[in-house]
Amino acid sequence: xxxxxxxxxxxxxxxxxxxxxxxxxxxxxxxxxxxxxxxxxxxxxxxxxxxxxxxxxxxxxxxxxxxxxxxxxxxxxxxxxxxxxxxxxxxxxxxxxxxxxxxxxxxxxxxxxxxxxxxxxxxxxxxxxxxxxxxxxxxxxxxxxxxxxxxxxxxxxxxxxxxxxxxxxxxxxxxxxxxxxxxxxxxxxxxxxxxxxxxxxxxxxxxxxxxxxxxxxxxxxxxxxxxxxxxxxxxxxxxxxxxxxxxxxxxxxxxxxxxxxxxxxxxxxxxxxxxxxxxxxxxxxxxxxxxxxxxxxxxxxxxxxxxxxxxxxxxxxxxxxxxxxxxxxxxxxxxxxxxxxxxxxxxxxxxxxxxxxxxxx
Ligand code: IPM
Ligand code: MN
Numbered sequence: 001x002x003x004x005x006x007x008x009x010x011x012x013x014x015x016x017x018x019x020x021x022x023x024x025x026x027x028x029x030x031x032x033x034x035x036x037x038x039x040x041x042x043x044x045x046x047x048x049x050x051x052x053x054x055x056x057x058x059x060x061x062x063x064x065x066x067x068x069x070x071x072x073x074x075x076x077x078x079x080x081x082x083x084x085x086x087x088x089x090x091x092x093x094x095x096x097x098x099x100x101x102x103x104x105x106x107x108x109x110x111x112x113x114x115x116x117x118x119x120x121x122x123x124x125x126x127x128x129x130x131x132x133x134x135x136x137x138x139x140x141x142x143x144x145x146x147x148x149x150x151x152x153x154x155x156x157x158x159x160x161x162x163x164x165x166x167x168x169x170x171x172x173x174x175x176x177x178x179x180x181x182x183x184x185x186x187x188x189x190x191x192x193x194x195x196x197x198x199x200x201x202x203x204x205x206x207x208x209x210x211x212x213x214x215x216x217x218x219x220x221x222x223x224x225x226x227x228x229x230x231x232x233x234x235x236x237x238x239x240x241x242x243x244x245x246x247x248x249x250x251x252x253x254x255x256x257x258x259x260x261x262x263x264x265x266x267x268x269x270x271x272x273x274x275x276x277x278x279x280x281x282x283x284x285x286x287x288x289x290x291x292x293x294x295x296x297x298x299x300x301x302x303x304x305x306x307x308x309x310x311x312x313x314x315x316x317x318x319x320x321x322x323x324x325x326x327x328x329x330x331x332x333x334x335x336x337x338x339x340x341x342x343x344x345x346x347x348x349x350x351x352x353x354x355x356x357x358x359x360x361x
Contacts, residue, residue, distance in 0.1 A: 002035040003310055006066040008059075010044040011088060012283025013293035013348075014072020020295030020352025021070060021302045024322075027356040028306065028315050039066060043095070044074030044088035044283075054091035060098050068309035069095065070301065071278035076285045096137055101268035101276055102167070103174045104137040104247065105304070108254040108264060113327040117259025117336055120231070127235035129257055132182065134175045134239060135247025137268050139167040140197070142244050163197045163243065168204035170271065175241040176213035182238050185217040189226045189242040189250065201243065223250070230254055255280060262294030262335040265301040267308055275309055277301040291347045294333040296323055299355055322358035326351065329358075 005025070009018035025036050041059045048054055054074070063069050074088040084090065095101070109130040110118055118125045144160035172188070179186045188205045190198035202220055209218045221229070223246045229236060230253050242250060255264045261281045269275035279297030287293055303319035306312040330342045331354050337345050346354070 001310070001312075002037070003067045004037045004039065004065065005305075006059075006063045006069040007038045007040045008043045008069060009040075009072040010074040010091075010283065011046055011076050012073055012285045012288035013281070014044070014074065014283055016289065016291065016293045016348045017279060017295040017298035018070065018072040020348060020355070021298035023352050023356045024299045024302050024319060024359060025070075027359045028302075028312075028318070031318070031359060031361060032312070032315050034312075034315075039063075043071075043091040045076050045079045047091060048079055048082075048086070048088060054086065054088050055094045060094070063095065063099070068274070068305050069276040070298075070305065071095070071276050072298065073279065073281065073283040075283050076288075078285075095276055096268060097143075099274060099276070100138060100270045101274075102136060102138040102271075103171050103269050104135040105178075105267045105269070105308075106133040106135060106247070106251040106254070106264070106280060107131070107266075107304075108133065108251070108258050110258050111263070111324060111327055113324070114259050114263070114336060116338060116340070118257055119259070120234070120257055124232065124234070127233075129234045129254075131234065131237040131254060132178060132239050133247060133251045133254055134171065134178065134241045135251060136163075136167060136171045136242070136244050137247075138244075139163055140244035142248075161195065161197045161243075161245070163200050165200060165204045168201050169208050172205045172208045172241060173212075174269075175239050176209065176216045179216045179239040180213075184215070185219070185238040187219045187221050187226070187237055187240050189221050189223050189240060189246055191223050191246070192220075193222060198243075205241065226250060227253060230257065251280065260294065260335045261297075262333065263296050263300070265297050265299075265304055267301070267304045269308060273308065275305075277305040277309070291349060292334050293348050294335050295348050295352045296326075296333075296355070299323060299352070318359050318361065322355050322360075325358040326355045329354070331355075 009015040141161040146159040192198040307316035
């Protein structure tokens with residue numbers, strides 16, 4: 001089959017890891033006889049430097065003509081002084097907004113060969129962590145009304161958290177559907193003891209569940225309790241469903257239980273299943289261009305793309321197998337290297353090459 005992919009490495013280590021993600025795609029193409037055509041574009045700080053804007057109109061049009069977007073990371077200290085709308089991150093926000101990428105999938109799982117990297121106790125890790133955090137990505141406080149105004153104590157800054165039943169329902173349906181393909185359980189996370197928007201969230205999730213997904217197990221959890229459970233008892237979670245801000249925080253916590261944020265991939269998709277695939281780590285400017293970033297999150301994002309965007313389940317499984325195999329064979333970038341017997345300290349490129357070589361039928 002033939003697919004067109006917008007490739008947007010962005011800034012910092014986004015560039016290093018995206019190169020290896022494309023190597024994995026090329027290997028898939030060779031092994032399975034597909035054709036991937038790449039449209040490489042600048043978004044983020046690099047685009048500000050080249051064109052004076054974090055994203056060009058033309059890039060949005062090109063993305064629209066593609067079957068999926070592969071994204072690296074955007075941002076860096078060089079552009080930190082800019083006002084919010086001109087910052088590199090606005091390029092990513094424009095992609096999320098333009099394509100209505102409301103459903104953010106952030107899987108976190110502990111790889112067998114990285115068990116010792118988890119900061120959690122062995123007795124907790126041994127119960128396994130394999131969860132899918134589903135975060136609403138286009139509603140809530142990050143996209144709500146915001147500004148500064150005169151208040152009781154002088155000037156104040158404000159951001160509004162607001163959810164419509166429509167927004168909750170569409171992301172909840174995705175969560176229930178994904179739970180059906182996994183272990184059949186959804187934990188919906190809110191703060192309904194304090195927030196009106198969370199009451200709307202909880203009522204809507206319950207209504208959609210009772211009407212159309214009674215076969216899926218549904219549990220509600222307050223976000224503070226969920227944060228504790230993630231640290232003490234993460235194996236209880238299958239699908240976690242939550243708002244934009246809670247999901248932002250909990251996905252970092254879920255991610256770190258696996259030992260390195262350098263291992264975590266994510267997808268942001270819309271109602272037509274069009275999406276952007278990216279590692280969840282940022283640009284890590286301190287190690288950018290040094291060839292030591294871990295490319296496995298970006299390669300994992302390719303695995304998600306093959307499955308979700310292209311329906312290539314076998315190919316996606318081959319990427320997963322390759323990641324497991326390269327770890328099993330001892331290859332470790334510095335973020336996951338522990339100086340244990342059999343470990344091979346690897347560069348970004350070596351990790352990418354060795355992973356690609358393990359993508360086989
Ligand atoms: C993330 C990031 C972004 C978000 C920031 C950069 C706005 O933290 O993808 O988790 O919260 O959406
Ligand atoms: Mn975040």
